[in-house]
Amino acid sequence: MPRKTMIEAIRDAMDIMMERDDNVVVFGEDVGFFGGVFRCTQGLQAKYGKTRCFDAPISEAGIVGAAIGMAAYGLKPCIEIQFADYVYPAYDQIVSEAARLRYRSNGDFTCPIVVRMPVGGGIFGGQTHSQSPEALFTHVSGLKVVVPSNPHDAKGLLISAIEDPDPVIFLEPKRLYNGPFDGHYDRPVTPWSKHDLGEVPDGHYTVPLGKAIKRREGSKLTILAYGTMVYVAEAAAEEHGIDAEIIDLRTLLPLDLETIIESVSKTGRCVVVHEATLTSGFGAELAALVQEHCFYKLEAPVARVTGWDTPYPHAQEWDYFPGPLRLGRALVETLEG
Numbered sequence: 001m002p003r004k005t006m007i008e009a010i011r012d013a014m015d016i017m018m019e020r021d022d023n024v025v026v027f028g029e030d031v032g033f034f035g036g037v038f039r040c041t042q043g044l045q046a047k048y049g050k051t052r053c054f055d056a057p058i059s060e061a062g063i064v065g066a067a068i069g070m071a072a073y074g075l076k077p078c079i080e081i082q083f084a085d086y087v088y089p090a091y092d093q094i095v096s097e098a099a100r101l102r103y104r105s106n107g108d109f110t111c112p113i114v115v116r117m118p119v120g121g122g123i124f125g126g127q128t129h130s131q132s133p134e135a136l137f138t139h140v141s142g143l144k145v146v147v148p149s150n151p152h153d154a155k156g157l158l159i160s161a162i163e164d165p166d167p168v169i170f171l172e173p174k175r176l177y178n179g180p181f182d183g184h185y186d187r188p189v190t191p192w193s194k195h196d197l198g199e200v201p202d203g204h205y206t207v208p209l210g211k212a213i214k215r216r217e218g219s220k221l222t223i224l225a226y227g228t229m230v231y232v233a234e235a236a237a238e239e240h241g242i243d244a245e246i247i248d249l250r251t252l253l254p255l256d257l258e259t260i261i262e263s264v265s266k267t268g269r270c271v272v273v274h275e276a277t278l279t280s281g282f283g284a285e286l287a288a289l290v291q292e293h294c295f296y297k298l299e300a301p302v303a304r305v306t307g308w309d310t311p312y313p314h315a316q317e318w319d320y321f322p323g324p325l326r327l328g329r330a331l332v333e334t335l336e337g
Contacts, residue, residue, distance in 0.1 A: 003198040005191075006177045009151035010040045010116075013158035014078055016204050018048050021076065024162060026053040028063055028080030028116075037082050038118060038177055060090035067113045068097050077113045078162055084117040084171065085131045098167040099142030110165045114158070119147075120228055120275050121312050121321055122175035122185070130312035132227075132276035137169045138253045138285065144168045144209055145253040149176065149230040150197035153250060156207030164209065173227035181228055182235035183323035212256035214263070218245030221269040221334060224260060224286050226250065229273045229322065236324040242331050244271075252282060260286070261293050268299040269334050273327055278306040300337030305330045 004012065017024045026041055032055040035042030045053040056063045060081055067077035081087045087094075094115065101111040121130035137145045146161060146168060148154035154172070161168035175181045179189045180197070192198030215230055220243040223233040230248045237244040245263050249256065264270045270290050272283040287302040305327045307320050 001199040001201060003193045004151045004155075004200040005179075005198070006148070006151045006154050006172070007038055007040050009155040009200045010158055010172065011042065011044070012200065013155045013162070014041065014044060015047070017078070017159060017162045018044065018052060020204065023074060024052075024076045024078060025070065026078050026080070027056050027067075029056055029058055029082045031055060031080050036080060038174065040116070041080065060086055060088075061093055064090040064093040064098070064113075064115065067115075068093060068101070068111055071111045071113045072101065072109050076162060079113065079115055081115060081117045083125075083129050084119040084133055085128045087115075087117060087133065091136070094137070094143070094167070094169075095140050099140050102166060103142060111167045112165050114161045114168045114170050116170045116172060118174040118177075119171045120173045120175055121317060122181060122228065124314060124317055125312075126314035127311035130317075132274065132307070134171055134252055135276060135280060135282045135285075138282055142166065143253060144251065145171065146209060146251050147171045147173065147226045148250065149173070149227050149248050150180070150195075151192055151200050152197050153207050155200050156205050157209065157250065159204060160206040160209050163206070168209070171227070175228050180231045183232040183321065184235065185318055207250070210251045210254035210256055212247050212249045212251070212259040214245065214259070215248045216244065216246035218243045218267065220244065220267055221271060221331060222247060222260075222263040222267045223331075224249060224270065224272045226252065226274065229275060232322060232324055232327055233273055236327040236331060239324055240328040240331055242335065244331060255289075257289060257293070260290065264290050264294045265297045268297055269337075270294070270298070271303045271305060271327070271330050271334050273305045273322055275307050275322060277309050278304060279309050281306055300334050303330045303334050
C-alpha cells in the first residue's frame with residue numbers, strides 16, 4: 001500500500017472528489033497556481049482548470065460567503081482558510097449563514113461546504129499562526145467538526161466531509177503534515193513513510209464522521225485526545241509505564257459518546273488532553289460528559305491537560321505545548337487519586 005504524508009493524503013482526497021463530481025470546487029488564498037501555503041492543493045489547478053481550483057482575494061469573509069452562495073445553488077465548495085487564526089472575519093458567515101441554512105429554509109436548502117484550516121502550534125508560528133479554535137465551532141448547532149491525526153484518516157474523513165450535505169469544519173494539525181509528533185521537539189521526527197498510519201489506499205474510501213477509534217488498549221486509565229495530542233498521549237503512557245487506553249476522537253461534532261463511555265466505564269479514570277486553552281476548551285465538554293455518563297464508574301476526578309490561558313507564545317512555545325512530561329504527571333496523579 002502506498003504511503004503518503006498528510007499533505008499528500010488531503011490533496012488526494014480533493015483530487016478524487018473533483019474527478020468524481022464536477023460540482024466540487026476548491027478555492028482560497030494562494031491555493032491555485034501556488035498550491036497553498038502548505039502545498040495541499042498543488043497541481044489541482046493545472047489538472048482541473050481555473051474555474052475548479054482558483055485563488056481568492058485576501059478576504060476570509062468573502063471566501064466563506066461566496067462558498068455558501070455556491071453551495072445553495074448546487075456546488076460543493078472545499079475552501080481553504082490559510083491558517084485557522086485567520087478565520088475570525090468569516091466566523092459570522094459560518095455561524096449565521098452556513099450552519100443555519102438548512103434549518104432556516106426548512107430543508108429547502110443545504111450548505112455542503114468544507115472549510116479546511118491548519119491548526120495548532122509546534123512550528124514557532126507565534127500567537128497568530130498557532131491557535132486551536134475548535135471549541136468555537138463545536139458550540140454551533142448545524143456544523144460538523146473534524147480533526148484527523150494521520151494521513152489515512154485525513155483522506156477518508158475529507159472525502160466523507162465533501163460528500164456530506166452540511167457544512168464541515170475540517171481542522172488539520174499542521175505539526176502532523178509531514179510526520180507524527182509526540183511532543184519531543186528535540187528529537188528527529190519520524191516521517192509518515194515509516195509509520196503504519198502513513199499507509200493510504202488508492203482511490204475512493206471514507207472514514208465515517210462521528211466515529212472515534214481506539215489507538216491503544218489499556219485497562220487503568222482512559223486518555224481522550226485528538227490531532228497531535230494522540231501521539232503525545234502515546235509517548236506519555238509509554239514513558240511513564242501506564243496502562244492507558246487512548247481514544248482518538250477524530251470527529252468532535254458529532255461526538256462518539258458511546259466509545260468514550262465504554263472506555264471510561266472499563267478503566268474508571270479519564271484524562272483529557274488538547275492543545276487549545278483550558279478555559280471553555282473542548283476538554284471541558286468532554287469532562288462534563290464523562291462525569292454525567294460515568295459518574296458511578298469513576299475512581300478519580302477527570303483531569304485536563306491543555307494549553308495555558310494565554311496567547312500562544314513564540315519564545316515559550318514548548319512551555320505552552322502540552323508535552324509528554326506534563327501529561328505524564330497528570331496520568332500519575334490521576335492513577336494515585
